[in-house]
Amino acid sequence: MAVKIGLVGTGTVGGGCIDIINKHRDEFARNIGADIELVRVCSLAREEAEAHGVGHLFTDDFHQITTDPDIDVVIELIGGTTVAKTIVLEALNNGKHVVTANKALMATSGEEILNLAQEKGLEIAYEASVGGGIPIIDPLKHCLISNRIDSVLGIVNGTTNYMLTRMDEDGMSYDDALAEAQAQGFAEADPTADVDGLDAAAKIAILASIAFNTRITLDQVNAEGIRSIQAEDLASAREMGYCVKLLAIANRTEKGVDVRVGPTMVPLEHPLASVNGVFNAIYVVGDSVGETMFFGEGAGAGAAASAVMGDVLEVARHVQQGILPQSEPSYADELPLVPLDELRTRYYIRMAVQDRPGVLAATSEVFARNDVSVYSVIQRGTEETKHDQVDLVYVTHTALEKNVRAAIDEICEIDNVLVGDERPAVIRVQK
Amino acid sequence: MAVKIGLVGTGTVGGGCIDIINKHRDEFARNIGADIELVRVCSLAREEAEAHGVGHLFTDDFHQITTDPDIDVVIELIGGTTVAKTIVLEALNNGKHVVTANKALMATSGEEILNLAQEKGLEIAYEASVGGGIPIIDPLKHCLISNRIDSVLGIVNGTTNYMLTRMDEDGMSYDDALAEAQAQGFAEADPTADVDGLDAAAKIAILASIAFNTRITLDQVNAEGIRSIQAEDLASAREMGYCVKLLAIANRTEKGVDVRVGPTMVPLEHPLASVNGVFNAIYVVGDSVGETMFFGEGAGAGAAASAVMGDVLEVARHVQQGILPQSEPSYADELPLVPLDELRTRYYIRMAVQDRPGVLAATSEVFARNDVSVYSVIQRGTEETKHDQVDLVYVTHTALEKNVRAAIDEICEIDNVLVGDERPAVIRVQK
Numbered sequence: 071m072a073v074k075i076g077l078v079g080t081g082t083v084g085g086g087c088i089d090i091i092n093k094h095r096d097e098f099a100r101n102i103g104a105d106i107e108l109v110r111v112c113s114l115a116r117e118e119a120e121a122h123g124v125g126h127l128f129t130d131d132f133h134q135i136t137t138d139p140d141i142d143v144v145i146e147l148i149g150g151t152t153v154a155k156t157i158v159l160e161a162l163n164n165g166k167h168v169v170t171a172n173k174a175l176m177a178t179s180g181e182e183i184l185n186l187a188q189e190k191g192l193e194i195a196y197e198a199s200v201g202g203g204i205p206i207i208d209p210l211k212h213c214l215i216s217n218r219i220d221s222v223l224g225i226v227n228g229t230t231n232y233m234l235t236r237m238d239e240d241g242m243s244y245d246d247a248l249a250e251a252q253a254q255g256f257a258e259a260d261p262t263a264d265v266d267g268l269d270a271a272a273k274i275a276i277l278a279s280i281a282f283n284t285r286i287t288l289d290q291v292n293a294e295g296i297r298s299i300q301a302e303d304l305a306s307a308r309e310m311g312y313c314v315k316l317l318a319i320a321n322r323t324e325k326g327v328d329v330r331v332g333p334t335m336v337p338l339e340h341p342l343a344s345v346n347g348v349f350n351a352i353y354v355v356g357d358s359v360g361e362t363m364f365f366g367e368g369a370g371a372g373a374a375a376s377a378v379m380g381d382v383l384e385v386a387r388h389v390q391q392g393i394l395p396q397s398e399p400s401y402a403d404e405l406p407l408v409p410l411d412e413l414r415t416r417y418y419i420r421m422a423v424q425d426r427p428g429v430l431a432a433t434s435e436v437f438a439r440n441d442v443s444v445y446s447v448i449q450r451g452t453e454e455t456k457h458d459q460v461d462l463v464y465v466t467h468t469a470l471e472k473n474v475r476a477a478i479d480e481i482c483e484i485d486n487v488l489v490g491d492e493r494p495a496v497i498r499v500q501k
Numbered sequence: 502m503a504v505k506i507g508l509v510g511t512g513t514v515g516g517g518c519i520d521i522i523n524k525h526r527d528e529f530a531r532n533i534g535a536d537i538e539l540v541r542v543c544s545l546a547r548e549e550a551e552a553h554g555v556g557h558l559f560t561d562d563f564h565q566i567t568t569d570p571d572i573d574v575v576i577e578l579i580g581g582t583t584v585a586k587t588i589v590l591e592a593l594n595n596g597k598h599v600v601t602a603n604k605a606l607m608a609t610s611g612e613e614i615l616n617l618a619q620e621k622g623l624e625i626a627y628e629a630s631v632g633g634g635i636p637i638i639d640p641l642k643h644c645l646i647s648n649r650i651d652s653v654l655g656i657v658n659g660t661t662n663y664m665l666t667r668m669d670e671d672g673m674s675y676d677d678a679l680a681e682a683q684a685q686g687f688a689e690a691d692p693t694a695d696v697d698g699l700d701a702a703a704k705i706a707i708l709a710s711i712a713f714n715t716r717i718t719l720d721q722v723n724a725e726g727i728r729s730i731q732a733e734d735l736a737s738a739r740e741m742g743y744c745v746k747l748l749a750i751a752n753r754t755e756k757g758v759d760v761r762v763g764p765t766m767v768p769l770e771h772p773l774a775s776v777n778g779v780f781n782a783i784y785v786v787g788d789s790v791g792e793t794m795f796f797g798e799g800a801g802a803g804a805a806a807s808a809v810m811g812d813v814l815e816v817a818r819h820v821q822q823g824i825l826p827q828s829e830p831s832y833a834d835e836l837p838l839v840p841l842d843e844l845r846t847r848y849y850i851r852m853a854v855q856d857r858p859g860v861l862a863a864t865s866e867v868f869a870r871n872d873v874s875v876y877s878v879i880q881r882g883t884e885e886t887k888h889d890q891v892d893l894v895y896v897t898h899t900a901l902e903k904n905v906r907a908a909i910d911e912i913c914e915i916d917n918v919l920v921g922d923e924r925p926a927v928i929r930v931q932k
Contacts, residue, residue: 098646100833101834103831213808215811216811216813218525357803358803359634359797359798362796367791373789387828392825394823394825396818400534403532
């Protein structure tokens with residue numbers, strides 16, 4: 071008997087899932103013994119269901135899915151943390167396995183949801199919540215499980231990676247790159263979640279929890295976005311042998327775990343440096359496996375639907391073959407979070423300064439006094455029209471974040487140094 | 502009660518497995534509920550077992566592992582297809598789950614072994630047989646299972662990738678690169694399996710079987726190695742915007758599956774192009790997921806042991822939690838193999854020719870008559886000492902392999918064209 075699927079959300083990814091089922095259902099049954107049947111779809115837009123040929127399965131009431139005793143697996147694809155949470159919890163409480171692509175939900179209520187599923191003996195799968203179609207959650211939970219994971223670095227937001235690639239390769243300004251990303255459909259009209267790093271923060275919270283067997287939630291991730299990055303930063307970076315990526319970072323350190331999102335200078339020879347455009351990649355370092363990287367399309371109907379349906383087919387095989395859900399890891403390691411202030415790394419700092427004697431001396435004195443050792447400094451003119459200002463670019467040796475911040479705050483207070491009220495651009499440098 | 506492990510093979514990878522167990526056993530039990538205990542190790546070298554602190558578990562008789570009623574999981578790491586096969590079959594016949602890293606065995610006797618495991622209700626896992634520590638078999642069997650896989654392209658032999666990288670970046674000759682790889686321990690004293698593409702052929706047979714749900718065995722894979730590649734080919738490739746990689750290729754085509762290994766020109770912007778040195782990567786294209794790539798260390802004790810122990814821990818969790826093995830895919834799609842003769846692709850052909858009038862005309866006439874359309878031709882002098890010879894490099898449009906071969910055979914027969922008896926170097930060009 072077929073495993074019955076109920077789908078909530080018929081947007082891009084939901085539509086992609088319906089298409090996969092329509093196209094490959096026979097092969098799934100024949101090749102891997104997963105006979106699945108889509109029996110109900112729910113959304114606010116009947117025409118979306120109709121467009122994918124499943125108008126006859128349509129409902130606008132999700133309870134018709136979460137409470138239908140015939141349904142075995144519920145797919146939640148509406149996103150957000152309110153209605154989606156109700157759907158997921160209600161489905162589990164009614165004995166249904168759940169597959170979701172919802173990063174925000176898993177990064178905020180993951181513990182509650184995983185515990186409920188465990189308690190009910192049900193499966194909850196969320197591969198599509200990070201990296202679109204790229205297998206990363208399953209490899210971390212299974213293939214790489216024999217490792218102590220030391221580091222997870224991800225380019226997990228396609229919108230910002232597209233923008234940074236355009237700014238880097240074509241010298242485009244931030245505003246132009248954003249406008250183009252919006253015109254291409256890669257960025258939302260309100261790009262906040264992408265450009266401020268919040269989307270990436272949810273994803274790294276999920277990955278860090280699995281990689282470090284601990285609980286990291288969205289609110290514990292320090293997120294910085296790319297709004298202050300300009301094309302000249304990318305050009306300077308390249309001159310120094312780096313590119314700039316919005317990295318989602320989770321490092322195991324002696325003092326605890328360091329989990330954050332921010333624009334980062336990545337050496338050009340690093341595997342992440344050649345991940346361009348809307349592609350995503352997650353770079354993982356483990357104590358046995360060494361360096362690994364998982365690369366692919368982070369967005370788009372097909373890629374995310376591939377991951378959702380991979381989860382659905384896994385659950386369906388288990389249901390059909392009477393295979394019990396594997397118990398979740400304990401997530402019980404109590405690892406302190408390293409406060410951002412205590413971070414030790416290298417920094418790139420660019421400031422637009424007045425072109426007059428004494429500015430270099432004044433700024434370098436502030437760094438020295440704050441125990442920030444300078445590795446290199448470059449001063450160069452910017453646009454020809456700005457005769458009275460120059461860009462001053464410092465790169466530091468490894469320094470303490472709070473010292474760097476203090477130095478920058480001080481520099482902002484000195485009279486006649488910075489031009490206008492633009493704060494220096496700060497980009498951390500990845501080894 | 503602990504899941505009891507017996508290990509056969511205490512070389513590099515076996516030693517790595519023992520180290521992982523010694524180091525992380527407590528965490529495995531605590532974090533993922535996999536309480537494993539190594540109870541016996543077998544090899545021909547007691548000192549290897551002693552070096553990893555398990556001399557007290559040593560035996561030189563594998564039957565003490567395959568027939569021990571206390572042992573739940575047997576790890577086979579001796580390689581080869583004779584004794585290893587006996588061990589794997591005997592272990593399964595005695596009711597033990599098996600984990601192996603043995604590519605040659607799985608590429609030749611995979612069907613027999615998988616069927617026996619299925620029949621006995623046991624698990625057989627072999628993630629480490631391809632790509633060292635890189636998760637690829639599990640992602641293909643699970644995460645990407647909703648896709649029709651169209652293409653798998655792998656750099657799956659670290660030795661040859663290291664050699665090609667040295668030849669490319671440092672202009673080293675084939676012989677010097679091989680000597681260096683041997684000195685570094687990356688290549689065996691007898692490098693045949695690596696440089697002739699046989700190692701890669703076994704790996705692509707395994708991947709193609711899974712990706713296309715069919716049975717491909719080692720003997721069905723056409724393997725060409727890198728012996729005829731010279732530094733000047735890498736230089737020419739780079740001028741044209743390509744690098745040369747030994748690719749293991751499995752393509753789904755309208756006429757069937759095209760599975761082969763050979764030196765291949767890869768566009769510099771392709772994700773595989775930046776995979777250098779001993780690193781491996783497998784690039785997979787699926788109808789929903791689009792392009793994905795899995796990158797990491799293809800060799801070395803830690804990387805392969807990471808994959809072996811990932812499999813062991815998966816099986817151990819199943820044993821401990823009473824989870825049944827998932828049934829294998831059917832591998833039942835009957836897809837014809839595309840004969841190499843029928844392959845249609847582009848070709849790079851370099852020949853050392855005599856520097857005299859008429860050579861270009863004579864050779865290009867042969868290509869034309871064999872229906873091989875020339876895309877570009879470059880003639881240039883080689884070393885200064887060879888005044889009377891030049892390198893003639895043809896790149897073709899898409900052409901039929903057998904026509905290209907026929908043309909080259911003909912060119913070899915023309916008097917006073919080629920210098921000496923060296924056959925032209927042929928490198929297929931990847932789109």
